[in-house]
Amino acid sequence: MKSVxxxxxxxxxxxxxxxxxxxxxxxxxxxxxxxxxxxxRKRVGSFWAMCMTPEIAAEVTxxxxxxxxxxxxxxxxxxxxxxxxxxxxxRFEEGLGPVLGEFRGxxxxxxxxxxxxxxxxxxxxxLRASRSGLDSAKALIGFAGAPWTLAAYMLEGKGSPDQRxxxxxxxxxxxxxxxxxxxxxxxxSFHLVRQLEQGADAVQIFDSWAGGLPxxxxxxWVITPTVSVVSSVRERCAGARIxxxxxxxxxxxxxxxxxxxxxxxxxxxxxxxxxxxxxxxxNYGAIQGxxxxxxxxxxxxxxxxxxxxxxxxxxxxPHIFNLGHGVLPETPPENVARVVARVRGTA
Amino acid sequence: MKSVxxxxxxxxxxxxxxxxxxxxxxxxxxxxxxxxxxxxRKRVGSFWAMCMTPEIAAEVTxxxxxxxxxxxxxxxxxxxxxxxxxxxxxRFEEGLGPVLGEFRGxxxxxxxxxxxxxxxxxxxxxLRASRSGLDSAKALIGFAGAPWTLAAYMLEGKGSPDQRxxxxxxxxxxxxxxxxxxxxxxxxSFHLVRQLEQGADAVQIFDSWAGGLPxxxxxxWVITPTVSVVSSVRERCAGARIxxxxxxxxxxxxxxxxxxxxxxxxxxxxxxxxxxxxxxxxNYGAIQGxxxxxxxxxxxxxxxxxxxxxxxxxxxxPHIFNLGHGVLPETPPENVARVVARVRGTA
Numbered sequence: 001m002k003s004v005x006x007x008x009x010x011x012x013x014x015x016x017x018x019x020x021x022x023x024x025x026x027x028x029x030x031x032x033x034x035x036x037x038x039x040x041r042k043r044v045g046s047f048w049a050m051c052m053t054p055e056i057a058a059e060v061t062x063x064x065x066x067x068x069x070x071x072x073x074x075x076x077x078x079x080x081x082x083x084x085x086x087x088x089x090x091r092f093e094e095g096l097g098p099v100l101g102e103f104r105g106x107x108x109x110x111x112x113x114x115x116x117x118x119x120x121x122x123x124x125x126x127l128r129a130s131r132s133g134l135d136s137a138k139a140l141i142g143f144a145g146a147p148w149t150l151a152a153y154m155l156e157g158k159g160s161p162d163q164r165x166x167x168x169x170x171x172x173x174x175x176x177x178x179x180x181x182x183x184x185x186x187x188x189s190f191h192l193v194r195q196l197e198q199g200a201d202a203v204q205i206f207d208s209w210a211g212g213l214p215x216x217x218x219x220x221w222v223i224t225p226t227v228s229v230v231s232s233v234r235e236r237c238a239g240a241r242i243x244x245x246x247x248x249x250x251x252x253x254x255x256x257x258x259x260x261x262x263x264x265x266x267x268x269x270x271x272x273x274x275x276x277x278x279x280x281x282x283n284y285g286a287i288q289g290x291x292x293x294x295x296x297x298x299x300x301x302x303x304x305x306x307x308x309x310x311x312x313x314x315x316x317x318p319h320i321f322n323l324g325h326g327v328l329p330e331t332p333p334e335n336v337a338r339v340v341a342r343v344r345g346t347a
Numbered sequence: 348m349k350s351v352x353x354x355x356x357x358x359x360x361x362x363x364x365x366x367x368x369x370x371x372x373x374x375x376x377x378x379x380x381x382x383x384x385x386x387x388r389k390r391v392g393s394f395w396a397m398c399m400t401p402e403i404a405a406e407v408t409x410x411x412x413x414x415x416x417x418x419x420x421x422x423x424x425x426x427x428x429x430x431x432x433x434x435x436x437x438r439f440e441e442g443l444g445p446v447l448g449e450f451r452g453x454x455x456x457x458x459x460x461x462x463x464x465x466x467x468x469x470x471x472x473x474l475r476a477s478r479s480g481l482d483s484a485k486a487l488i489g490f491a492g493a494p495w496t497l498a499a500y501m502l503e504g505k506g507s508p509d510q511r512x513x514x515x516x517x518x519x520x521x522x523x524x525x526x527x528x529x530x531x532x533x534x535x536s537f538h539l540v541r542q543l544e545q546g547a548d549a550v551q552i553f554d555s556w557a558g559g560l561p562x563x564x565x566x567x568w569v570i571t572p573t574v575s576v577v578s579s580v581r582e583r584c585a586g587a588r589i590x591x592x593x594x595x596x597x598x599x600x601x602x603x604x605x606x607x608x609x610x611x612x613x614x615x616x617x618x619x620x621x622x623x624x625x626x627x628x629x630n631y632g633a634i635q636g637x638x639x640x641x642x643x644x645x646x647x648x649x650x651x652x653x654x655x656x657x658x659x660x661x662x663x664x665p666h667i668f669n670l671g672h673g674v675l676p677e678t679p680p681e682n683v684a685r686v687v688a689r690v691r692g693t694a
Contacts, residue, residue, distance in 0.1 A: 161508060164641055164675075171645035211595070212618050214639060214653070248558070250618050251598040271559050271597050292561060294511055298518035306561070328511075 010072045010139040013286045013318045014202055014241040014264045022311075022319045023071035024343050025141070026336065027245075027267075027289075028326030029064040030076045034333060036063050047092045051077050057126035061140075062133050067333065068340050072139040075127050075195070079145030079206055082187050083154050085119040086110050100157045106180040116190055123191075124198045131199035139202060141243075142195030146207035147184035147225035151177070163209050170221060178220070185225040189232040192240075196233070202241035205229060205263070211248030218253050222246060226261045234262075243267060243288060247325065251276065258284040270324030275313040282317035289322045291339070297328055299335045307342045357419045357486040360633045360665045361549055361588040361611045369658075369666045370418035371690050372488070373683065374614075374636075375673030376411040377423045381680060383410050394439045398424050404473035408487075409480050414680065415687050419486040422474050422542070426492030426553055429534050430501050432466040433457050447504045453527040463537055470538075471545050478546035486549060488590070489542030493554035494531035494572035498524070510556050517568060525567070532572040536579040539587075543580070549588035552576060552610070558595030565600050569593060573608045581609075590614060590635060594672065598623065605631040617671030622660040629664035636669045638686070644675060646682045654689050 010023040031037055040060055044050050051057055060076040080090045080098055087110040089101030110116065131140050145153070148166070155165040170177040192203045210222045226244060233240050245267030246257050258266045258281040265286035268277045270293070277287045295306045310321065321343050327336070341347030357370040378384055387407055391397050398404055407423040427437045427445055434457040436448030457463065478487050492500070495513070502512040517524040539550045557569045573591060580587050592614030593604050605613045605628040612633035615624045621637045628634055642653045657668065668690050674683070688694030 162641065162672075164644075167639070167641040168645050171642055171649035172647065174649070212616070214617060214637075214656075215620050216656070217639075218618070248595070250620070252620055252623055253618070269559070270561060271565070271600070273562050273597070273599055276599055290561075292514070292564075294509065294514040295518055297511075298515050300519065302518035302521070309561075309563070325509075 008071070008137060008139045008201060010320060011201055011241065013320050014243070016264070016285055016318050018316065018318055020315070021344050022314070022321045023139075024321035024340055025070045025072040025074065026064070026323050026327050027074070029068075029070060029074065029336075030060045031327055032329040033327055033331040034063055034067070036067070047078075048090070051081065051126075052122045054122050054125035054129050057122075058129035058133055061126070061130040064336075065134065065138055068336055070138075070340065072141050072201075073130060073134050074141040074143060074204070075123070075130055075200070077123050077126065077143070079143070079150065079208075080153060081120060081123055082144060082150055082184070082191055085116040085191070086187055088154055097159050098153065100154060102157065103154050106176065106183055109183060111183075113190060116187060117194070120191060120194065124194055127195055127198050127200060140200050141202050141204055142192065142200030143204040143206060144188045144191045146205050146210070146222065146244075146246075147181045147188060147229070148221045149207050149209045150184050150188070151180055151221075152209045160209070162212065167217075170217070174220075181221065181225045182228065185228040185232070189229050189236075192229070192233050192242075193236045196237045196240050202243060202264075203233070204243040204245060204267070207244070207246040210246035210253075211269075213249070213253075215252065218249065218256070222249075222253075223256060223260050226257070226263075230262045243320075245289070251280070255280055265318070265320060267322070268324060273313070274310050278314050278317045278319075286318035286320060287314060288320035289324050291321075291323045293323050293325050293328050293331070296323065296335050296339065297331050299332060299338070303335060303339065304342065307339055311343065355418070355484060355486045355548060357667060358548055358588065360667050361590070363611070363632055363665050365663065365665055367662065368691050369661070369668045370486075371668035371687055372417045372419040372421065373411070373670050373674050374421070376415075376417060376421065376683075377407045378674055379676040380674055380678040381410055381414070383414070394425075395437070398428065398473075399469045401469050401472035401476050404469075405476035405480055408473070408477040411683075412481065412485055415683055417485075417687065419488050419548075420477060420481055421488040421490060421551070422470070422477055422547070424470050424473065424490070426490070426497065426555075427500060428467060428470055429491060429497055429531070429538055432463040432538070433534055435501055444506050445500065447501060449504065450501050453523065453530055456530060458530075460537060463534060464541070467538060467541065471541055474542055474545050474547060487547050488549050488551055489539065489547030490551040490553060491535045491538045493552050493557070493569065493591075493593075494528045494535060494576070495568045496554050496556045497531050497535070498527055498568075499556045507556070509559065514564075517564070521567075528568065528572045529575065532575040533579070536576050536583075539576070539580050539589075540583045543584045543587050549590060549611075550580070551590040551592060551614070554591070554593040557593035557600075558616075560596070560600075562599065565596065565603070569596075569600075570603060570607050573604070573610075577609045590667075592636070598627070602627055612665070612667060614669070615671060620660070621657050625661050625664045625666075633665035633667060634661060635667035636671050638668075638670045640670050640672050640675050640678070643670065643682050643686065644678050646679060646685070650682060650686065651689065654686055658690065
């Protein structure tokens, strides 16, 4: 399916090269802040239906790349497609976010990869359609939630800023929790491999709720399953390029993650200094992220200064320009255009 | 009002002495997990009425010390008493948390300290009653929200995990925001000084929402106003003992906070390693905190191990045993008793 590919600058950075200006994309770049997204959303009705209708998901995936000429598209999908494949019901309530059916134990989850594949088929079709609609100079990024973050959703039944249900389960039944994480690692690996096989140039592992864990628990609940995911993806897809994003973890934990997991690039949240990340993580591979999504809403001088700071601090290491968290619905699209222009030196 | 005081071990630690076993108290130790609290709450009706009725607030303040023989009481109150004193309406909705009236600009806030004092009089009466009811060997801790965290509440009108409204205001109107922070620093200083004058042995500054800020913003929005609070409190109360708790900030920011603000003790969240804090912050004063409130709910071996780890890692520095965040409503009181016993080596 891929044509002869001109250089994809994002792939060079993931191969640990310093590229200037750095490639740029933004987490949740396909989203509610874009009028063209809103109009598809209105037509289709629900977020989940958009994810699960391949031509729609592909259309939305490409929108921000077309509008802003970003260097990468990230597949329009959701981390909860994996619990869905495992048989835990997922629905999205307007204004409330995701709601999952009751978790009935790891042993009740679907283990048959043929069924996983069937349930995830629309995602893979969307990925193929996205790749074929995307300029060959642009990278397509697939993704999955990390086992810990998925477990937090699955046990709480919804988003959980303090991951109370997952922590309680894990503290009280460490062996059962370990088995759940391992099963999730298997499903996540499967999902990432399938995306790579069907045209994703790279994949990102979102550990959005890795923050707030003591070091010993971070090791067991984040590092161990992530090592498992990375190694089994690479076993099946030699040379797979993987970005890991353990959001809002401590600097000690960021260093451990960069050195232990083998990811090619580590995503940095809004608070962790890019200067520090360049110095301490730059030896392990690339860094990505950090721009405050609220500065992106604010615009003006504060935004220009924030962009300038990241560009300066990351200039000597392999670096992908991105946010420290996803684009927010209130973001003026012109601020995204402004950032792209400033990163490329055309504004 | 104070009697001749036997040693208050917590005060020795705040004077930078290593005390073994360490003094212990817990953030939000007076709260919904205690049946005796629930029964007062049922009688009085609302959280805010409890805070603003001195004999009730004092009764509730003393409950956990009586039940668990903790080394300190923290005044039962709320950080939003300061916005209340400044004239921004505050109400607590059952199950929703605090809701504030619209923020109409820093220039509309009350500046008259006589009025602040009148509006806060019930808090000071509660503090006096708590001190006179408290064993003289125990410390009484007063507190206030930090300017940044208060600004986040005041601008959002409610709790705001990403502090969107405050950040937007601050990015777009940095000078006005600086004036608001300075005014809040003045009001916070006033409130802390009054608590110290009326019998608080020490005070804690809660910067619950200091996490997620880039370093430059952390400096302007957290460090600068905290330096102002600490220095003006010490100008009026020489030798005042101050604990600062910038929750969930990066390790770089923790070091900056410990070295720049002049607080006697830094509170550590659940994720930041106590071993690291002992090594890097121990030279500036004491450290406090870190036990995961969810481990406190879980109990059993996970809890014992977490307590043991903190005790071991902090043993060489001035240390106050505490949580990394407040006690949660689901906490079994017997788990609190178990932690106290294990910290004291009596279990």
